[in-house]
Amino acid sequence: MKTININLPQNGYDIYIGNGIIKQVTKKIKSLDLKKNLFFVVDKNVYELYSSQIDLLIKNYKGKVNLLVVEASEKFKSFKTLELIYKNLLENDYSRDTLLLAIGGGIIGDICGFAAATFSRGIQSVQIPTTLLSTVDSSVGGKTGINFSNTKNIIGTFNQPNFVLIDVNFLKSLSKEELLSGLGEIVKYAFLTNIQFYKYVKKNINEVYSKNPKTFTKIIEETVRFKGDVVISDEKETGNRKMLNLGHTFAHAFEVETKFELKHGQAVIVGIASSLFLSFKIGLISKLKLDELLELIYIFKDEIRIGRINFDNAISIMQRDKKNKDGKIKFVLIKDIGNILIDVEANRDDIIYSLENGIGVFKWK
Numbered sequence: 001m002k003t004i005n006i007n008l009p010q011n012g013y014d015i016y017i018g019n020g021i022i023k024q025v026t027k028k029i030k031s032l033d034l035k036k037n038l039f040f041v042v043d044k045n046v047y048e049l050y051s052s053q054i055d056l057l058i059k060n061y062k063g064k065v066n067l068l069v070v071e072a073s074e075k076f077k078s079f080k081t082l083e084l085i086y087k088n089l090l091e092n093d094y095s096r097d098t099l100l101l102a103i104g105g106g107i108i109g110d111i112c113g114f115a116a117a118t119f120s121r122g123i124q125s126v127q128i129p130t131t132l133l134s135t136v137d138s139s140v141g142g143k144t145g146i147n148f149s150n151t152k153n154i155i156g157t158f159n160q161p162n163f164v165l166i167d168v169n170f171l172k173s174l175s176k177e178e179l180l181s182g183l184g185e186i187v188k189y190a191f192l193t194n195i196q197f198y199k200y201v202k203k204n205i206n207e208v209y210s211k212n213p214k215t216f217t218k219i220i221e222e223t224v225r226f227k228g229d230v231v232i233s234d235e236k237e238t239g240n241r242k243m244l245n246l247g248h249t250f251a252h253a254f255e256v257e258t259k260f261e262l263k264h265g266q267a268v269i270v271g272i273a274s275s276l277f278l279s280f281k282i283g284l285i286s287k288l289k290l291d292e293l294l295e296l297i298y299i300f301k302d303e304i305r306i307g308r309i310n311f312d313n314a315i316s317i318m319q320r321d322k323k324n325k326d327g328k329i330k331f332v333l334i335k336d337i338g339n340i341l342i343d344v345e346a347n348r349d350d351i352i353y354s355l356e357n358g359i360g361v362f363k364w365k
Helices: 021-029 044-059 077-092 106-121 132-138 167-172 176-193 195-203 205-209 212-233 240-245 248-257 264-281 286-297 312-317 348-360
Strands: 003-007 013-020 037-043 065-070 096-106 124-131 141-149 153-160 164-167 329-336 338-343
Touching: 003 021, 003 212, 013 037, 013 212, 021 044, 021 195, 037 044, 037 077, 037 106, 044 065, 044 096, 044 167, 044 286, 077 106, 077 141, 077 167, 096 106, 106 124, 106 141, 106 153, 124 132, 124 286, 124 348, 132 167, 153 248, 164 167, 167 212, 167 286, 176 195, 176 205, 176 212, 176 240, 176 264, 176 286, 195 212, 195 286, 240 329, 248 264, 248 312, 248 329, 248 338, 264 286, 264 312, 264 329, 264 348, 312 338, 312 348
Parallel strands: 013 164, 037 065, 037 096, 096 124, 124 164
Antiparallel strands: 003 013, 141 153, 329 338
């Protein structure tokens, strides 16, 4: 089992990565002297696949414990699901001496993190991500929240977990579509980090699809270490942490415009393509560099199918992005691998160009 420390000044915690380590959750709780009243929130699909392991955890626990199984989709990333969590906590007499454990993908992690931040003005929490996307990205860094009024993650807060436990065994049951969604965030880190990791990702896409545990572990460790360093340097996303949104301003608009038929990670890949074209259009990269950077994106050109996008609607959605200032869209763009620019503005014609060309890489439905 590997341990990565997120060494924040006030809310530091460890991330544990291994194969078959879910059974060590309660040992970690005890060793870290966390609250003993446990409340599990589990993705319905995960519980159907792993109920025997989760039930065994609960059965063997010597203390107060309850389980809530919920639907997990962008539709349910809402006040309604948040209310359901609050209601079950109250009905089972939980208060501030509670440890909330989230078992599921990024949607479960985001909702539970927000519930933990707000119930009784704050309770302890643990993230146990079960999707590739959530292991490499959303479970780390303390971003929590829900969707509201057709806007992604617009209501939420920063709330760091007490620890994160990543058991790569959960990933063996993922569909190719879910793996592709996780690859969206992995591709993002390939552009953010360095040429060595970029080449490794480019070379090992098929190993991800083959669910190679060693490949999973290496990629998760690399991305988590990088994100951890960024979060340590800028916990509340006032500066450097904004780079982690590469492709996301476009991606969130694509998700909303397609009514979330396009999964987040797939939308991120399309969003990165659009970001590359925008970087070229405003003169940050040459045509030669654009073609070079698009090589990793082109691996997915036949894997992703995107419905028709209304560009006016997409721009309107991007204008509601929470990272904007003074009503102007702020983009994360690229000059080269590991050389990222934040808070870049662009005119409408250049945005339309990047939408047309970014989406044009992929197949239409």
